[in-house]
Amino acid sequence: MGQWIGFGLRTLAKFALLMAAVSVVVFVLVSVSPIDPVQANVGQAAYVGMSEAKRAQLASYWGTDVPLAERYLNWATALLRGDLGTSLRFNAPVEQVIAQRAVNSLALMGIAWVASGLIGAALGVLAGVRRGGWVDRLIKGYCFVLASTPTFWLGLLLLVVFAVQLGWFPMGFSVPIGKSAADVTLADSLRHLALPALTLSVIGVSNIALHTREKTIDVLESDFVKFARSRGQGMRTVLRRHGLRNIALPALTLQFASLAEIFGGSVLVEQVFSYPGLGQAAITAGLGSDVALLAGIALFSAAFVFTGNLIANTLYAAVDPRILRGRRS
Amino acid sequence: MSSTEALRHGRPAPDDLPPLLHGLGRARFANRRATVVTLVVAAAALIAVMVTGSAFEHAATQTDFLAKNLPPGPGHLFGTDWMGRDMFWRTLAGLATSIRVGLLAATVSALIALLLGTAAALGGRRVDAAITWLIDLVLGVPHIVLLILISFALGKGYWGVTVGIAVTHWPSLARVVRAEVLQCRAAGFVEVAQKLGRSRAQIAVQHVLPYVLPQFLVGLVLLFPHAILHEAAVTFLGFGLPPEQPAIGVILSEAMKYLSAGLWWLAIFPGVALVLVVLSFDLVGTRLRRIVDPHSAQD
Numbered sequence: 001m002g003q004w005i006g007f008g009l010r011t012l013a014k015f016a017l018l019m020a021a022v023s024v025v026v027f028v029l030v031s032v033s034p035i036d037p038v039q040a041n042v043g044q045a046a047y048v049g050m051s052e053a054k055r056a057q058l059a060s061y062w063g064t065d066v067p068l069a070e071r072y073l074n075w076a077t078a079l080l081r082g083d084l085g086t087s088l089r090f091n092a093p094v095e096q097v098i099a100q101r102a103v104n105s106l107a108l109m110g111i112a113w114v115a116s117g118l119i120g121a122a123l124g125v126l127a128g129v130r131r132g133g134w135v136d137r138l139i140k141g142y143c144f145v146l147a148s149t150p151t152f153w154l155g156l157l158l159l160v161v162f163a164v165q166l167g168w169f170p171m172g173f174s175v176p177i178g179k180s181a182a183d184v185t186l187a188d189s190l191r192h193l194a195l196p197a198l199t200l201s202v203i204g205v206s207n208i209a210l211h212t213r214e215k216t217i218d219v220l221e222s223d224f225v226k227f228a229r230s231r232g233q234g235m236r237t238v239l240r241r242h243g244l245r246n247i248a249l250p251a252l253t254l255q256f257a258s259l260a261e262i263f264g265g266s267v268l269v270e271q272v273f274s275y276p277g278l279g280q281a282a283i284t285a286g287l288g289s290d291v292a293l294l295a296g297i298a299l300f301s302a303a304f305v306f307t308g309n310l311i312a313n314t315l316y317a318a319v320d321p322r323i324l325r326g327r328r329s
Numbered sequence: 330m331s332s333t334e335a336l337r338h339g340r341p342a343p344d345d346l347p348p349l350l351h352g353l354g355r356a357r358f359a360n361r362r363a364t365v366v367t368l369v370v371a372a373a374a375l376i377a378v379m380v381t382g383s384a385f386e387h388a389a390t391q392t393d394f395l396a397k398n399l400p401p402g403p404g405h406l407f408g409t410d411w412m413g414r415d416m417f418w419r420t421l422a423g424l425a426t427s428i429r430v431g432l433l434a435a436t437v438s439a440l441i442a443l444l445l446g447t448a449a450a451l452g453g454r455r456v457d458a459a460i461t462w463l464i465d466l467v468l469g470v471p472h473i474v475l476l477i478l479i480s481f482a483l484g485k486g487y488w489g490v491t492v493g494i495a496v497t498h499w500p501s502l503a504r505v506v507r508a509e510v511l512q513c514r515a516a517g518f519v520e521v522a523q524k525l526g527r528s529r530a531q532i533a534v535q536h537v538l539p540y541v542l543p544q545f546l547v548g549l550v551l552l553f554p555h556a557i558l559h560e561a562a563v564t565f566l567g568f569g570l571p572p573e574q575p576a577i578g579v580i581l582s583e584a585m586k587y588l589s590a591g592l593w594w595l596a597i598f599p600g601v602a603l604v605l606v607v608l609s610f611d612l613v614g615t616r617l618r619r620i621v622d623p624h625s626a627q628d
Contacts, residue, residue: 021466029482148607150558152565153581153600160593264473271566272585279473283566286477294481301474 007317015306022302023079023295027072030291075295084299085292089284094296097281102300105270105277109262111197116204116262117255123205124212125247129235131217139209146206151265155199155272162195169195196273200265207258212251219246253315259308263301364616371609375428378606382425385418390575401594408594410587420599422575424606430487430570431557434494438556439549442499443541446506450514460507464500472497473566476559480568490569494556502548506541513540543621551614554607561603577603 066074078085084094127139163169170192219225219242228238267279274280278297285293392412401408407416449460467475475497480489513519513536522532563569564578572579577599584595 018466018469022470025466026470026478029478033482034484144611145604145608148554148558148611149604150561150565150600152562153596153603156581156585156588156596156600160588160596164588164593260468260471264471267471267473267477268562268566282474282477283568286481287567289481294478298470298474298478302470305469305471 007314011310011313015310018306019299019302023076023299024072026295026298027075028068030295031068031071033289033291079299084296087285087290087293087296089288089290089293090281094292097293098278098296098300101276101278101281104275105266105279108193108196108200108269108275108277109266111193112200112204112266113255113259113262115197115201117208117251119201120205120208121212121248121251124209124251125216125239125243127209127213128216128220129239131213131220136213139213143206143209146203149203150268151199151203152268152272154203155196155269158195158199159272192275196266196269196275199269199272200262203265204258204262207261208251208254211254212247215247215250216243219243249315249319253312256308256312256315260301260305263304361620364613364620367609367616368613371613374609375606378421379425379428382421382423382428386422386425386575390414390419390422390573401598407598408592410583410592410595416580416594416598419575419580420577420602423577423580423599424602426570426574426576427557427560427578427603428606430491430494430560430576431553434491434560435498435549435552435556437491437495438498439502439545439552441495442502442548443506443545445499446503447510447537447541449503449507450510457507460503464503467497467500472559473562476563477566477568480563485568486571487569487574490560490563493563494559498552498555498559502545502552505544505548509541509544510537513537516540547614547618547621550610550617554610554614557603558607 075085082095084098086092087094087097090097123139123143127136130136220238225238225242228242229235233241263279266277267282269275270277270279271283278300282294282297284290285297392414401416407420409415410419445460445463449457452460470478476490476493479493479496483489483492519532519536522536527535560569561576561578561581564576565582566578567582569578570576572583580599581596584592584599587595
């Protein structure tokens with residue numbers, strides 16, 4: 001128990017340190033940008049015709065006349081109170097925009113996470129059992145090609161086939177265009193979610209499948225499996241009794257540790273399908289110099305990735321108590 | 330692993346493994362030859378794409394409003410877009426641009442990895458901890474988000490995406506370099522060289538560098554396809570190369586607007602070309618690693 005408390009405290013300290021560093025990096029990056037927020041949001045024509053006093057007023061509104069360190073401190077103290085500032089593009093508090101968008105993104109990522117994990121693990125076990133055979137080669141080749149395929153291009157491909165040519169799914173957005181929010185049914189939402197989720201799932205399979213394959217081969221070559229086989233147990237029984245536990249946990253851990261990739265993929269997928277999630281908001285914020293929102297989403301993504309890694313580490317720790325004592329390899 | 334295990338258990342090796350003794354050497358040689366062939370073919374294709382793509386860049390931007398929206402056919406192999414630009418030349422020029430950015434970014438990134446990896450291995454415990462922490466920091470934010478931020482900080486465009494890729498892709502290679510340098514430093518020949526009175530610089534150049542170089546080069550080759558993929562992605566999102574430059578990301582993001590009009594060829598061919606380049610270099614890198622690092626060759 002004491003070990004777990006130590007583990008928790010260490011993790012908390014790590015999280016605080018990481019988030020502090022990420023917030024500095026993010027703030028400096030969005031602040032040093034040569035893209036003038038006033039000009040980017042007011043528009044070139046209006047900017048030229050504007051009086052000097054008006055420009056100064058806008059500059060102070062966007063906070064460009066305050067030194068960087070001071071601005072950071074202001075932003076960071078507000079951040080600690082849970083105030084992320086105001087999004088200029090969405091004209092709402094950043095935390096509100098993020099909360100709203102995160103629901104959409106998490107639905108998308110959640111489906112893809114589960115689907116890619118299950119399919120990937122299944123393919124990995126299959127390839128490992130049939131090692132060297134044509135099934136194995138097929139799965140390996142498939143994973144290899146997928147790993148080289150840009151996520152956004154796969155999205156475009158699925159869009160062309162299923163939305164344009166076959167017309168089975170809508171072109172994009174999370175709800176039908178022109179329908180009021182109250183009329184949107186669950187079926188509508190699911191239909192709009194299908195293609196983005198499919199894209200993200202298909203891309204995510206590659207990593208987990210290859211990893212599970214390695215693990216399966218390791219397990220099948222272990223002494224206890226050899227013994228079980230020599231006693232006359234069939235492959236299925238062996239897998240069920242001895243294999244799956246040893247294979248499932250590493251797969252689950254890897255899946256948690258790969259949240260960064262799923263998040264990155266969802267940014268691309270959301271842009272392709274005009275899906276109103278965090279990724280699309282980040283792009284809108286970046287292109288429109290909405291500094292507060294961009295920084296907020298970056299922080300959210302760091303916390304998201306950290307949570308995934310934390311769960312992965314905790315799973316490891318539950319299996320291998322040496323990690324609790326802080327002796328990580 | 331499996332062959333030694335088979336030996337230990339006194340059983341013949343399974344069928345899918347090459348026969349031991351002389352057979353193994355032959356298999357290895359065959360693998361090496363296949364690797365060299367893949368490498369040469371990939372490099373030749375790369376150079377060909379770069380030369381033709383750069384040489385015919387005017388063909389990629391030349392508009393012909395009499396030949397708009399043509400599907401792929403004999404006159405225009407990959408079809409034409411809404412401005413009558415030939416998609417074959419656009420794809421080639423786009424690939425050439427992507428490859429240029431990818432090469433530069435991957436090389437810089439690999440050099441950062443070499444520097445930081447060596448520093449972590451030799452700089453003492455504090456430097457090591459600092460660099461490990463830096464790696465955690467870079468990996469703590471999703472790549473795409475970090476790339477958007479860096480590109481935004483540098484005002485987008487060519488340098489935004491190139492610098493972004495260069496400073497985000499080094500962690501995995503830095504870890505490899507660190508491990509290699511540590512291993513090398515513990516090796517007997519370095520100790521002998523020290524006893525013989527060689528200076529640190531001499532040891533670094535004569536012993537450590539050749540030791541690390543193979544892994545470093547393989548890492549560089551494997552970084553390259555990643556760099557291209559991310560360049561295309563960032564450009565596609567609008568944070569990379571400017572729209573007037575023919576680049577795969579630009580072509581695909583423009584194509585999006587015309588997909589609903591049924592112009593599927595705008596998206597298919599440039600994407601396939603990109604996948605082929607990435608795939609071939611992934612393959613070359615993986616094969617090279619098998620030769621350099623026998624531990625990864627079990628499969």
